[in-house]
Amino acid sequence: MIYGKITLEDWRTACVEGEEPESSFESYNLRLFFFGTLYNRDTLQATPDDTNAKLAADAFLSDPAYGFSRLDGSFTIVYYSENECGVVRDHHGTHYPVYCHIDGNFATSWQFLEDQLEENFEPNLVSLSTFLQRGILKKNNFALFDVHSLGAGEKFYMLTELGYLMPVWASVKLETQANVHSMFDSLKERNPSLYEKVADDIYCLKRDSVFEHEPKVATERNPDVETYSRRYGELHAQAIRRRIGHSRRVGILLSGGYDSGSNLAALRSIYDGQIDSYSVGFKGDAWTELPMARLMSETFGTRHHEYEIDGTETSALPDIVRFLGEPFMEGGLMVNYCAMRMIGDDKPDVILGGDGSDQYFGTSGREVALHYLSARIGLRPLLRGISRLLEHETFDTGGKLSRINFHLDKILHILEGERFGFSDSALCALLQNPKEDFEPVKSLRPDIHSFEHLYAQHAILSDLETVINRIILFKASSMARMFGNNLTYPFMDLELFHFLQELPVGLKCRGNSVLDIARGRSVSKYLLKHHYKPLLPEAITLKKKQGGFAPMPLFFRDRARRAFFKEFILASGIMDNYLRRDAVEKFLTDYEQVAEKEGGWFWHRQNKALQYFNLLTLVVWWEEFVEGHEVKF
Numbered sequence: 048m049i050y051g052k053i054t055l056e057d058w059r060t061a062c063v064e065g066e067e068p069e070s071s072f073e074s075y076n077l078r079l080f081f082f083g084t085l086y087n088r089d090t091l092q093a094t095p096d097d098t099n100a101k102l103a104a105d106a107f108l109s110d111p112a113y114g115f116s117r118l119d120g121s122f123t124i125v126y127y128s129e130n131e132c133g134v135v136r137d138h139h140g141t142h143y144p145v146y147c148h149i150d151g152n153f154a155t156s157w158q159f160l161e162d163q164l165e166e167n168f169e170p171n172l173v174s175l176s177t178f179l180q181r182g183i184l185k186k187n188n189f190a191l192f193d194v195h196s197l198g199a200g201e202k203f204y205m206l207t208e209l210g211y212l213m214p215v216w217a218s219v220k221l222e223t224q225a226n227v228h229s230m231f232d233s234l235k236e237r238n239p240s241l242y243e244k245v246a247d248d249i250y251c252l253k254r255d256s257v258f259e260h261e262p263k264v265a266t267e268r269n270p271d272v273e274t275y276s277r278r279y280g281e282l283h284a285q286a287i288r289r290r291i292g293h294s295r296r297v298g299i300l301l302s303g304g305y306d307s308g309s310n311l312a313a314l315r316s317i318y319d320g321q322i323d324s325y326s327v328g329f330k331g332d333a334w335t336e337l338p339m340a341r342l343m344s345e346t347f348g349t350r351h352h353e354y355e356i357d358g359t360e361t362s363a364l365p366d367i368v369r370f371l372g373e374p375f376m377e378g379g380l381m382v383n384y385c386a387m388r389m390i391g392d393d394k395p396d397v398i399l400g401g402d403g404s405d406q407y408f409g410t411s412g413r414e415v416a417l418h419y420l421s422a423r424i425g426l427r428p429l430l431r432g433i434s435r436l437l438e439h440e441t442f443d444t445g446g447k448l449s450r451i452n453f454h455l456d457k458i459l460h461i462l463e464g465e466r467f468g469f470s471d472s473a474l475c476a477l478l479q480n481p482k483e484d485f486e487p488v489k490s491l492r493p494d495i496h497s498f499e500h501l502y503a504q505h506a507i508l509s510d511l512e513t514v515i516n517r518i519i520l521f522k523a524s525s526m527a528r529m530f531g532n533n534l535t536y537p538f539m540d541l542e543l544f545h546f547l548q549e550l551p552v553g554l555k556c557r558g559n560s561v562l563d564i565a566r567g568r569s570v571s572k573y574l575l576k577h578h579y580k581p582l583l584p585e586a587i588t589l590k591k592k593q594g595g596f597a598p599m600p601l602f603f604r605d606r607a608r609r610a611f612f613k614e615f616i617l618a619s620g621i622m623d624n625y626l627r628r629d630a631v632e633k634f635l636t637d638y639e640q641v642a643e644k645e646g647g648w649f650w651h652r653q654n655k656a657l658q659y660f661n662l663l664t665l666v667v668w669w670e671e672f673v674e675g676h677e678v679k680f
Contacts, residue, residue: 048159049082049143051125053134053151053205053252058127065155068125070098076128079104083122083142086289087541091117115202115257119541121524123155133204138258139403139516139539140199141524144372147195147203151252157194157372158672168194170673172484172625175374179477179661180468182376183517185486187254190373190668199516200258260511262494262503267551275554276578278546284313286540291318291397298323298395299349300386300534303339305572306401308587309579310537314399315347323395324349327382329598330357339587346584354389356381358601361608365667365678370529374668376660377518378467378597378653383526390532397533402519404538406510407547408572411457412556415502416565418461422495430455438470445651453650461505462491464513467657477630484625498561499552506555515539550574599656603642609635611680612663621669631662 051063061078068080081100085091091102103124106114115124115135121142124135134145134153146157154160161168168191177185189196197203287310291297299314301307301324314322326340337353344351360381367384368374390398421427436442437452456466468474475481491508494500520536527534537543547555558569570576580588603609613635622628641647641655670676 048155049123049125049145050154050159050163051134051152053132053147053153053203055127055129055132055205055207058129058132061127061132063125068100070100072098072100072104074104077104077108077126078128079107079124079126081122081124083120083137085118085120085122086286086535087119089289090119090542113257113259116200116259121535131204131206133202134197135202135257136197136199138200138541138544139520139536140197141520141536141539143528144525145197145203146189147197147254149193149195149252151205153197153203157189157191157196160194166193168192170625170669172480173486175625175665176474176478176485177488178374178376178468178665179658180470180474181464181466182468182657182661184373184375186517190672195254196373197254198256199520200256201254202257203252203254205252260507262500262507263548264497264499264503265549265551266499267553270551270554272554272574272577275550275574279543279574280313280578282540282543282546283309283537284317286537286543287314287399288317289540290399290535290537294320294396296321296323296395298325298390298398300324300398300400301326301340301343301349301351302401303336303343303587304401305576305579305583305587306404306538307340308343308583309404309575310399310401311343311347311349312579312582313537322347322349323352325352325386325389325398326354327386327389328353328355329601330355331601332598334596339590342584342586352389354385356385356597356601358604358608360385361602361663362680364664365671365680367526367529368664368667368678369671371525372672374661374665375522375525376657376664377522378599378657379519380522380526381602382597383522384529387526387530387532387534390530394532397535398527400523400534400536401538402523402536403515404575405572406506406515406519407538407544408555408575409502409506409552410510410514410571411461411505412502412558412564412569412571413567414454414457414461415505416498416558416561417458418493419495419498419501419561420565421458422493427459430459434459438472440473440476443470443473443651445648449651450648453654460488460490461501462493462508463488464509464518467654468661469658473658477626477634479625479627498564502552502556596653598653599660600642600652603638603656603659606642609639609642612659615678616663616666619666619670620674621666625669634658634662 048065049063050065054061063080068082070081072079079100081103085099085102093102103118106117107126111131120137122137123142123145126132136145143155145153145155146160147153148160148164152160152164171188171190171192174185174188174190184190297314297318299311299322324344326337328335328337341351363384421430434452434455437448442448460466471487475485478484494504523534554574556564556569556571557573558564563569617628617632638655638659641652667678670678
C-alpha cells in the first residue's frame, strides 16, 4: 500500500509512506519514487547502474508533459519538484490502483484514505447507475464522492500556473521568472490586493493523460505484407524477451485461440526452459476450447493445467468485490479469477497473458463499416428511432426484434464499447430517483471522413481507452494481484503499440471493400494471423471462432442458489434510498423464466445473466462498504 500527499509547499521533504519504492531518485530539482517494473530499459538506453527511478526522472525532466509516456512497464510513480508534483500510473494501469482525494491526498486503497482523513465517503449514485448499465463505473468518477480513481496512463498532479501568472510577472517587473516563490513574495509586497486575488490559484490540482492517443490513419495502397509480417514477429518476440528476462520458469495462459497460441509459439522460439500452461473451460459447454489448448500444449511441450467452471464459483464474489474495493463485472472476470487461483503457490517467475491483442488491431470491423455506410447515406436518424422503439421491455424477449436492437445498439454507439447490462429505460425503472441518479452517456462524434478514419477512432476510444484500460487489463491485473501472480502482457508492448498505430487499416481488418466488411466478409487481426498461421497447428488456424465467451447463465443455473441470491438482494439496505424493491423483485422473478427456459438466443440469455451479475455485485459492494456488513455466500 502506498500513501502520500501532493504538495509543492514542502516538496524537498515530501515522502511516500507504506511500501518501499523499487528505487528512488533525488537531485537539486526533483525527487521521484518508482514502484513496479520497466520493460523497455533497452530503448531508454539504460546503463546497468541506471535505476528505474533515474530513467523515469530523465524522461520527466526532458519533457514534463509527456516524458513519462516513453516508459513501458507496470508502475506507479510519485514525483515532487518546485513547480510540479504528482502521481502517475503506467500506460494501461496494470500496477496498483490509485485513489485521489480532492485535497491532494492519494493512496492505493480508498479505505485507507477514508481512515486517514477520518471521513465517511458518500456513494456516488450516478456512477453506480453507470455500473448497472455497463459493468464499470462512470468515466472519471468513482463509486464515492470526493474520491477519484486515477485512470490508466493518467497523472494526478499539482503545478504552478505559469501561463496564468504571466500577466502577474509583467505587473511586478521581476528580472527573473525562474523562481515562482520569489515572484509571489515580491508580488505580496508591491501589490497586496492583486496577491490576494490570485493567491488561491497559485496551485491547482489536475488530472490529465500522460499518453497521447490521437487516432492515426495510415494509408498505403499496396503494403508489403511480408515486410510488415517479419517486423511484427520481431517486435512480438522482443516484447516477450523483455518480460521474461532471465526467468528460469515461465507460465502462459492458454485459451486455444490465435493470441495465446502466438504467445506460446513466439515464446518457444526464444526460450527452451520449462513452460507451465493454464486453461479454463466450462462444464457442459459444447464450445469449450480446452481441447484446442491441450493440442497447443502438446505441440509446444508445456506442462499443462486445467480447471472447469461449474457455476459454484459465485461463492467467491464477496471476496473479489472486497479485494477490488469497487463494483466491477465483466463476462471474463470469473475466468481470470479461476485461472489465477489455479496457479496456487507453485508459481512460475512470470506468466504471459494474451490480453489486448484483438483491441490493439481493432475490433468490430463489421459494425464500424455499417455505422460508416449508414452515416454516409443519411440512415442514422431512422436507425436511432427504430432503436428507441425496440428498447421497450415489450420487445426484450430474445426474438427477432431483440436481435435487431442488439445489433443496432452496437452500430449506433460504435465509440462507446459493448454495453452489456440494463438499457436506459430498464435502468430508470429500477431507480427510485432516475432524474437525479441517472445520466445518459454523452455520444461522441464519429469521424466519418472514411471507413479508415472511423476504424482508427474506434480503436482508440473504444478498444484502447475503454475495453483494454478499463475492463480487460483491469480485471486481469487485479486478479493476478489478488493471488500474488506476476502476470504480464506482451501484446501491450509500447513498441508494438506504435508499430500498429502506423499499420495500414487493411492489414488490421482485411476486406475487399467497405461493403464486404459490412457483410462480415473480412479477416480481423490479419497481420498477426498471416505471420503465425504457418507456426500453429491447422486445427487451430482452420477452426471457426465460436468460443471465447463465458456462458454467464451457468452461474445462475442452480435454482436454490438463485433463491438465496434473491433473498440476499431484496434484504439489502440498497433498497432504502436507491433501488426500487418492486422493480428489482420483478426483474428477479422474470429471470426465473429465462433460467428455466431451454435454448433461446445466446446473447439474450447472456445479457440477462450479466444484468443479474451486475445487480448482485452492486448489492455485495453496497453491503460491504456502505452498510458495513461482511458478506459470505
